[in-house]
């Protein structure tokens with residue numbers, strides 16, 4: 001039996017003015033200083049959309065509109081597996097205040113690959129660029 005940890009995590013691809021938000025994990029978090037899409041673990045009884053809205057409020061003090069779902073992606077890290085559930089999002093209200101992340105940056109889609117991403121995010125970036133990269137600009 002595989003008793004290793006398997007997390008289900010939502011993540012927000014937040015678009016604004018042709019740019020996409022990337023967030024850098026802090027030195028104290030797991031996968032320190034890697035870049036990711038903000039979000040987090042889905043709580044029991046919570047929908048992925050509810051999870052995203054809760055996490056974005058907790059992590060960045062913004063309310064987001066949760067839009068289209070992209071295909072989920074599963075990745076096995078050495079110590080745990082994660083299934084990422086990505087959604088296109090936009091900011092509904094609020095100014096970003098970082099409560100957990102070390103930094104954020106807004107990048108045009110074609111420059112997303114220049115960051116040092118958490119490995120689980122790479123297929124998501126690829127799928128996003130394929131589906132939306134051209135029209136996001």
Ligand SMILES: Nc1nc2c([nH]c(=O)n2[C@@H]2O[C@H](COP(=O)(O)OP(=O)(O)OP(=O)(O)O)[C@@H](O)[C@H]2O)c(=O)[nH]1
Pocket residue numbers: 007009010011028029030031035036037038039040041082084118119120121
């Ligand atoms: N939010 C988010 N998490 C991601 C992404 N990619 C990725 O591998 N993850 C992993 O999925 C998990 C997300 O859970 P979380 O955001 O609630 O993690 P956390 O800060 O509580 O982590 P920790 O308690 O393990 O340090 C982390 O282990 C994180 O490394 C991503 O794009 N966004």
